[in-house]
Amino acid sequence: MGRQFVSARLPVVLLAALLVGLSYGAARADVGPGRAIPLANLAGAPVLQNPGFECKVGYEKGDTWFGMPLGWTGVLMLGAPQLVSVRIRWGGGCDSNKWVERLEGEDALLFRSEDLETPPEPGKPFDAAVYQRVAVTPGTAYSLSGWMVSLCGGSATPSSCPTDYYMEKLLGIDPTGGTDPLSPSVIWVGDRRNFTETRWLNLRLAATAQSDWLTVFGRIRSPFQWHGNHAFADAFSLVRAPSAYFVNSPARISDTEARVQWDGALSPEIQAIPGSTHRLLFDVQYRVGAQGAWINWLTDQPVGSATFTLSACAGEYTYAFRVRSRAEQPEGPGAQPNHRYPGVWSEPASIVFTSQTVCVPRAYLPLVLR
Numbered sequence: 001m002g003r004q005f006v007s008a009r010l011p012v013v014l015l016a017a018l019l020v021g022l023s024y025g026a027a028r029a030d031v032g033p034g035r036a037i038p039l040a041n042l043a044g045a046p047v048l049q050n051p052g053f054e055c056k057v058g059y060e061k062g063d064t065w066f067g068m069p070l071g072w073t074g075v076l077m078l079g080a081p082q083l084v085s086v087r088i089r090w091g092g093g094c095d096s097n098k099w100v101e102r103l104e105g106e107d108a109l110l111f112r113s114e115d116l117e118t119p120p121e122p123g124k125p126f127d128a129a130v131y132q133r134v135a136v137t138p139g140t141a142y143s144l145s146g147w148m149v150s151l152c153g154g155s156a157t158p159s160s161c162p163t164d165y166y167m168e169k170l171l172g173i174d175p176t177g178g179t180d181p182l183s184p185s186v187i188w189v190g191d192r193r194n195f196t197e198t199r200w201l202n203l204r205l206a207a208t209a210q211s212d213w214l215t216v217f218g219r220i221r222s223p224f225q226w227h228g229n230h231a232f233a234d235a236f237s238l239v240r241a242p243s244a245y246f247v248n249s250p251a252r253i254s255d256t257e258a259r260v261q262w263d264g265a266l267s268p269e270i271q272a273i274p275g276s277t278h279r280l281l282f283d284v285q286y287r288v289g290a291q292g293a294w295i296n297w298l299t300d301q302p303v304g305s306a307t308f309t310l311s312a313c314a315g316e317y318t319y320a321f322r323v324r325s326r327a328e329q330p331e332g333p334g335a336q337p338n339h340r341y342p343g344v345w346s347e348p349a350s351i352v353f354t355s356q357t358v359c360v361p362r363a364y365l366p367l368v369l370r
Contacts, residue, residue, distance in 0.1 A: 001075065001180040044240070045269050046134045046142060048216060051236040053109040055085040055094040069109065072130045075181055079126030081222075082112040086232060101232055103147045103200050103337055108234035111220040117154070122227035129170075129181040129219035134238060136209040143241035143267075143327075143341040144216055145204040146171045147234050151195045154228025159196045165226055166192040170219040171203035177213030186217060200234075206241045206342045240267035241343040242280055244325035247305075252352040256312065260284065260351075261305035264325040270341055277334040278327040278341070285345075286321045294322070308351075313359035320348040 049071030050057045058070025067084060068074050074083045082089070087107045091100040094107075102108040114124040136142060148169040152161035170190040178185055189205040191198065207214070216238055220231045244264040264280050271278075284298040286308070298306060310317060327341040 001182060042268050042272060044137060044140075046136055046214070046238045046240070048132060048134055048236060048238040051238070052105040052107065052234060053085065054105050054107045055087055056106065059085060059088070059094065068130070069107075071132050072109075073132070073179070075129045075131065075179075077127040077129070077182065079124055079128070079222075080114045081124075081126040081128050081220075082110070082114075083128055083130065084110050084112065086110040101149075103232075103234040105234070108232045109218070111222075111231040111233070113222060113229040116230060117227050121225055123222075123225055123229040125223050125225050127219070127221045127223070129172075129217050130233070131179055131181065131215050131217045133177055133179065133213045133215050135212060136214040138209050138211055141206055141208045141241040141243070141344040142173070142214060142238060143204065143206040143343065144171060144173055144236070144238050145202060145339040145341055146218060146236040147200050147202055147337060148191075148218070148220070148231060149195050149198070149200045150193075150220065150222075150229075150231040152222075152224075152226060152229055153194075154230075155195070156228075157196060159194055160228075161194055161226060162224075165224040166194070167229055167231055168192045168221040168223075169201065169203060169231065170217070170221060171205060172217035172219060173205060173207040174215040174217070175207040175210045177211045177215055179215055181217055181219060186215075188217075188219075200337075202338065202340055204340050204342055206344045208344055235337050235339075237339050237341075239269035239341060242266050242270065242325040242327045242341060244280075244282060244323045244343055244346050246321065246323060246346065246349045249321070249349045250351055252354070254354045254356075256310040256353055256355050256357065258308050258310075258351050258353065259305055260308050260321060262301075262323045263303050264323075264343070266327055267341075270327050273335045273339075275333070275335040277329045277332070279330065281326045281328055283324045283326070284321060285323075286319050287348075289318055290320065290350075292320075297321075310353045310355065312353070312355045313357055314355050317353045317355065318350055319353065320350045322346050322348050 053069040061067040086100045091098045150167035153159045172186045172188045174186045218233045247261040282301045285294040322345045324345045325343040
């Protein structure tokens with residue numbers, strides 16, 4: 001594990017208090033604007049502290065690394081970059097009203113390479129992460145969405161970044177609650193494209209909690225020395241993941257066709273987002289037997305069903321199916337920033353097909369050249 005530095009945390013008593021919720025069925029007195037229920041008041045909702053890295057929410061200054069927003073801990077695996085509030089570093093202070101790069105709110109987290117534009121070796125390589133542990137329910141699936149933008153070669157356009165150089169933006173979850181970003185238990189999703197291709201990019205993933213704690217990571221890996229290299233992170237969101245499951249799935253069928261039906265639900269946190277137009281989309285995969293590779297069958301489907309047709313000779317064949325939902329907003333008005341929340345794959349559901357088709361062997365005569 002790399003070097004840890006400034007950590008700003010809430011007292012455990014306050015964190016526990018924020019996790020206390022009420023049942024969903026009764027009339028609510030704490031429903032906010034647009035009939036949105038505050039996320040901290042939803043029973044069982046995960047509480048991610050300061051997901052927008054706002055210095056006004058809380059900020060602890062450090063000597064070397066400048067500081068950390070409330071709730072977050074920084075880790076350096078390579079180099080000596082600055083991890084700092086962009087408003088404090090480039091905006092003149094936390095209380096300033098100067099424009100700074102951000103996606104939402106008033107602040108964002110800056111990852112700034114050492115000697116950014118200072119010769120002889122500006123923009124030194126680095127690998128740095130921030131993390132936060134969140135109290136969760138074991139066995140429950142959680143979805144993490146976050147936004148990042150990387151600027152290899154600085155903000156000038158056209159970019160001077162060499163074509164084979166990159167800064168990798170990474171969003172991660174450790175479902176065991178560990179705090180080492182180099183641990184094999186961390187699940188990562190990443191993107192290497194520069195700001196000239198993506199601007200602010202939404203990264204998202206889902207995982208099932210394996211303990212009472214789950215750890216959220218934001219990480220920038222900049223393996224090349226190049227001037228101007230820096231990146232921003234903002235607008236993280238952790239919710240219970242949307243669910244997906246099969247309905248009336250047959251275990252065995254005396255046919256080569258089976259009707260596969262799926263359904264699912266948005267989590268209460270997603271439904272409570274003000275202005276949300278999130279809807280469920282489903283992906284379905286299948287595999288042959290218990291150990292075969294998963295094969296994409298259907299993508300971007302609404303709630304519904306489809307007929308799976310098997311082409312095989314007489315005999316029994318076992319196919320496994322799994323389904324995953326994704327909560328996404330259609331084009332047009334909706335909650336901003338446009339968080340997208342994937343779910344986890346369902347447990348496989350197996351169907352045994354019994355084919356009655358008799359295949360006639362084909363005879364092949366040798367080719368004789370005269």
